[in-house]
Amino acid sequence: xxxxxxxxxxxxxxxxxxxxxxxxxxxxxxxxxxxxxxxxxxxxxxxxxxxxxxxxxxxxxxxxxxxxxxxxxxxxxxxxxxxxxxxxxxxxxxxxxxxxxxxxxxxxxxxxxxxxxxxxxxxxxxxxxxxxxxxxxxxxxxxxxxxxxxxxxxxxxxxxxxxxxxxxxxxxxxxxxxxxxxxxxxxxxxxxxxxxxxxxxxxxxxxxxxxxxxxxxxxxxxxxxxxxxxxxxxxxxxxxxxxxxxxxxxxxxxxxxxxxxxxxxxxxxxxxxxxxxxxxxxxxxxxxxxxxxxxxxxxxxxxxxxxxxxxxxxxxxxxxxxxxxxxxxxxxxxxxxxxxxxxxxxxxxxx
Amino acid sequence: xxxxxxxxxxxxxxxxxxxxxxxxxxxxxxxxxxxxxxxxxxxxxxxxxxxxxxxxxxxxxxxxxxxxxxxxxxxxxxxxxxxxxxxxxxxxxxxxxxxxxxxxxxxxxxxxxxxxxxxxxxxxxxxxxxxxxxxxxxxxxxxxxxxxxxxxxxxxxxxxxxxxxxxxxxxxxxxxxxxx
Numbered sequence: 001x002x003x004x005x006x007x008x009x010x011x012x013x014x015x016x017x018x019x020x021x022x023x024x025x026x027x028x029x030x031x032x033x034x035x036x037x038x039x040x041x042x043x044x045x046x047x048x049x050x051x052x053x054x055x056x057x058x059x060x061x062x063x064x065x066x067x068x069x070x071x072x073x074x075x076x077x078x079x080x081x082x083x084x085x086x087x088x089x090x091x092x093x094x095x096x097x098x099x100x101x102x103x104x105x106x107x108x109x110x111x112x113x114x115x116x117x118x119x120x121x122x123x124x125x126x127x128x129x130x131x132x133x134x135x136x137x138x139x140x141x142x143x144x145x146x147x148x149x150x151x152x153x154x155x156x157x158x159x160x161x162x163x164x165x166x167x168x169x170x171x172x173x174x175x176x177x178x179x180x181x182x183x184x185x186x187x188x189x190x191x192x193x194x195x196x197x198x199x200x201x202x203x204x205x206x207x208x209x210x211x212x213x214x215x216x217x218x219x220x221x222x223x224x225x226x227x228x229x230x231x232x233x234x235x236x237x238x239x240x241x242x243x244x245x246x247x248x249x250x251x252x253x254x255x256x257x258x259x260x261x262x263x264x265x266x267x268x269x270x271x272x273x274x275x276x277x278x279x280x281x282x283x284x285x286x287x288x289x290x291x292x293x294x295x296x297x298x299x300x301x302x303x304x305x306x307x308x309x310x311x312x313x314x315x316x317x318x319x320x321x322x323x324x325x326x327x328x329x330x331x332x333x334x335x336x337x338x339x340x341x342x343x344x345x346x347x348x349x350x351x
Numbered sequence: 352x353x354x355x356x357x358x359x360x361x362x363x364x365x366x367x368x369x370x371x372x373x374x375x376x377x378x379x380x381x382x383x384x385x386x387x388x389x390x391x392x393x394x395x396x397x398x399x400x401x402x403x404x405x406x407x408x409x410x411x412x413x414x415x416x417x418x419x420x421x422x423x424x425x426x427x428x429x430x431x432x433x434x435x436x437x438x439x440x441x442x443x444x445x446x447x448x449x450x451x452x453x454x455x456x457x458x459x460x461x462x463x464x465x466x467x468x469x470x471x472x473x474x475x476x477x478x479x480x481x482x483x484x485x486x487x488x489x490x491x492x493x494x495x496x497x498x499x500x501x502x503x504x505x506x507x508x509x510x511x512x513x514x515x516x517x518x519x520x521x522x523x524x525x526x527x528x529x530x531x
Contacts, residue, residue, distance in 0.1 A: 042388075042389055043385045043386075043388050043389065044388065045388055045391050045392075045393050045394065045395075046393060046395060047393055047395050047397070050397075207375070306382055306385065306386070307378070307382065309385060310378070310381045310382045310384075310385045311378055311381055321372070322372075322373070322374070326369075326372055326373050330373075
């Protein structure tokens with residue numbers, strides 16, 4: 001009898017939503033590679049790729065086609081199962097995070113309210129953290145399975161870096177979660193709609209989170225796992241063809257997802273100040289919300305790239321120093337200060 | 352020691368403060384610099400659409416000249432070959448026959464005239480040496496090729512189009528008309 005109770009509309013609507021979100025993430029990641037090259041070029045007074053299509057807009061398709069048609073090489077002494085599993089895992093972990101992000105409020109269609117979020121789970125943030133940590137396995141397994149000293153070394157670096165920065169990242173979020181009192185991303189956003197964004201209350205927490213997100217994405221200045229001058233090419237040295245493409249791609253998807261998380265947590269997600277709370281038509285509100293979220297994400301991605309093309313790579317000891325000796329104490333101090341003010345507020349601003 | 356300029360700066364070896372150790376301020380300073388570059392003019396020339404003009408004294412591919420009646424000026428005197436430091440020019444002379452006055456300006460002409468463009472250094476000494484104004488360095492460069500043999504330019508490759516028989520070709524060669 002359970003078959004009859006099963007809500008097929010919900011199933012179909014979620015299926016469509018998942019398909020849209022995954023393809024959108026892939027498409028955005030595709031064009032982020034292009035944007036990266038363009039931003040780099042513009043910051044360096046160059047025109048950048050401009051041959052394929054108008055303004056070079058077909059460049060990412062040409063790059064993808066090139067990666068697909070390249071010879072696929074699996075080294076003789078590699079662990080073949082893990083070698084293939086590595087990039088897949090990196091990609092899966094990167095894509096899985098978008099399940100809990102609220103892309104907009106809700107759409108009313110065919111008399112149904114469709115939430116623009118794949119799953120509103122009450123531990124959304126924990127889920128994100130769990131999945132992001134899974135991404136380290138992609139790097140680790142890929143580096144180890146290649147049976148190459150440099151790859152292994154790069155994988156070790158990547159893993160230790162990710163683990164170190166996850167700590168500060170988690171601590172910086174604790175202060176925020178103390179304010180919101182919820183781990184669900186949806187309720188964190190709805191709390192910010194119509195009032196101040198969380199960045200107003202947690203500027204330090206945001207900076208720490210931002211730095212850690214950069215380290216998690218293996219972006220410059222924290223791209224030690226792919227330090228060409230020390231490690232030849234990094235953990236994906238032995239990879240070719242689309243498996244290499246998967247690694248490179250997952251980095252861009254990670255960047256997109258972490259930008260979305262930052263926009264959601266600290267910058268009000270799909271909220272447009274003074275506008276969202278006055279929109280009565282839910283469909284228009286949803287469209288405005290999605291556009292607003294995307295604009296915020298694009299700004300964050302630009303800042304990621306801007307930083308990458310501004311500063312050089314950290315030395316390994318500097319990286320660890322920054323993570324353990326600077327960011328973690330700062331995050332802890334942030335927790336204490338936030339806690340102090342929360343208590344003070346509950347006590348009606350009296351000691 | 353006496354400093355020669357006032358530009359020397361003393362190296363600051365003081366340990367970094369906590370704020371400096373977070374690098375934030377210095378990174379922001381760097382980011383302001385890179386951001387200002389967005390608005391700078393790009394020095395890039397979009398090559399196939401846009402070409403950089405050659406200097407007026409550019410020395411490119413050789414041209415064997417004709418006079419205004421379309422007769423070859425070269426008399427195969429060999430002065431250019433003598434002047435050539437790279438020994439890129441070879442020629443064979445021949446005597447003008449009866450009835451060839453329309454082809455060659457003087458009694459002697461070059462039956463064959465070859466320049467090896469792989470040896471040529473485009474110094475322009477042949478141009479200076481020529482007493483008859485027969486050889487000139489044009490404003491185009493040697494096109495690339497897959498075969499070494501094709502870099503030895505024969506007389507037919509070097510001769511400028513005949514102004515009487517082929518005025519359009521001459522205009523194109525002189526750059527007065529666009530190549531269609």
